[in-house]
Every structure is written in structure tokens, then in C-alpha cells.
Amino acid sequence: MDSSSTRRRNTRRKLFEAAVTLIAEQGFSSTTVDEIAERAGVAKGTVYYNFASKTVLFEELLRHGMELLADSLQQAADEMAERGGGRVDALDAMIRAGLDFIARYPALTRLYVAELWRTNRAWQPTLTQVRRRTVAVIESILREAVAAGELSPEVDIPLTASALFGMVLVAALDWQSFQPERSIDDVHAALSRLLQGRVGGVAR
Structure with missing residues (x-):
């Protein structure tokens, strides 16, 4: 696996972990993409690069x-x-x-x-x-x-x-x-x- 694939996999893992923790804490509707990005330590655009939407x-x-x-x-x-x-x-x-x-x-x-x-x-x-x-x-x-x-x-x-x-x-x-x-x-x-x-x- 090349370095770019490894980075993307790690980024997606961080987003998964951030999203599941936030949504479990405050619900899907109350959780924003900004919060997910901040918790994951990435830019907001990174969320949309990996996933089309919060849904x-x-x-x-x-x-x-x-x-x-x-x-x-x-x-x-x-x-x-x-x-x-x-x-x-x-x-x-x-x-x-x-x-x-x-x-x-x-x-x-x-x-x-x-x-x-x-x-x-x-x-x-x-x-x-x-x-x-x-x-x-x-x-x-x-x-x-x-x-x-x-x-x-x-x-x-x-x-x-x-x-x-x-x-x-x-x-x-x-x-x-x-x-x-x-x-x-x-x-x-x-x-x-x-x-x-x-x-x-x-x-x-």
C-alpha cells in the first residue's frame, strides 16, 4: 500500500472515530461537520473529500x-x-x-x-x-x-x-x-x- 493510500485510510479512521464519539454524545442532528473535523484534527474540506456528506x-x-x-x-x-x-x-x-x-x-x-x-x-x-x-x-x-x-x-x-x-x-x-x-x-x-x-x- 502506497503512502497516499495509508494516509487516506488513517484519515478516514480518524473521521470515523470522531464522528461516532460525537454522535453518540449529542445525536446525529446536533453534530456538525465542523465538530467532526475539529475532533479528528483535520480541515473541514477533508471530511467532504472523503465523504460526500455527513449522512x-x-x-x-x-x-x-x-x-x-x-x-x-x-x-x-x-x-x-x-x-x-x-x-x-x-x-x-x-x-x-x-x-x-x-x-x-x-x-x-x-x-x-x-x-x-x-x-x-x-x-x-x-x-x-x-x-x-x-x-x-x-x-x-x-x-x-x-x-x-x-x-x-x-x-x-x-x-x-x-x-x-x-x-x-x-x-x-x-x-x-x-x-x-x-x-x-x-x-x-x-x-x-x-x-x-x-x-x-x-x-x-
Whole structure:
């Protein structure tokens, strides 16, 4: 990668980080391009050079963040498979990966949850698309688990995948907002027990 590409990538990263922090703090409508540029330490024109508008920046922010999450979940499942773990073990590894991601990007997660139900936003189709991709990663492991006999064939795969995804999101945000004294290991252990005892059908 040449130096100009590296600079642009770094600039876009700074803009993403500045935008997600500001929008999480004060909302999309109240956040200005000037503020994003100032927080990122770049000129206002740099924002428009990289993104056509604030709306485009936010849409790309959501897309980029959720694609990172989907990749993290898939990587966790793949690594568990390489170690010889079962599919329920892979789901547990994905829960941990999701918690790690949310702990690393709490502002992005809060934004995602806040925007998920606002159907009048210009970026709603993008949000729906990236959510579908993330949930599909969980669905694929559930299907493998059912096929391998690790889960009951009566499991509703789409609904269970959505429930697992939502469980991690809500539990992590509740942890950070109301129970910050807990460690990530504590939170993972609680969700892991729920997975193993209620979804897997067998307490381990």
C-alpha cells in the first residue's frame, strides 16, 4: 500500500472515530461537520473529500462497524473449529468476541442500537443489510449445530440467531451502563451459562 493510500485510510479512521464519539454524545442532528473535523484534527474540506456528506459518513460508519463485528464473530467461530471445538463452543466463542467488540467500540454499539428502530433514516437500508450479514454468521453456526445433532432440530434458527445477537448487545450495554464493576469475564460466564443450559439443552 502506497503512502497516499495509508494516509487516506488513517484519515478516514480518524473521521470515523470522531464522528461516532460525537454522535453518540449529542445525536446525529446536533453534530456538525465542523465538530467532526475539529475532533479528528483535520480541515473541514477533508471530511467532504472523503465523504460526500455527513449522512454518507454516518452510513459508512455504521457499515464499517457492523462489518468489523461480523468479521470478528466469524473469526471466533473459525478459530474454535480449528481447535476442534463443537458448534455450541463456537457460539460461545462468538459471544465472547461480541463482548470484546462492544467493549472496544461502546459508542458505536450505542449508536447502532439507537438507530436500529428509526425506520425513517436515510441509512436504514444499509443498517438492515449489515445487520442481516451479522446475524447470518450466527445462523450458519446454528445450522451446522442442528445438522451435527448438537442442537434440537426444533430450534428456530433465524429467531434464535437474532435472540443471541440481541442478548449480547443488550447485556453488554447494560453491563457498561449499570454494572461497570463487573469484568468482561463475569459477563461472558453468565451468557455462556445461559447458552449452554438453555439453547444447547445441556448444562456443561
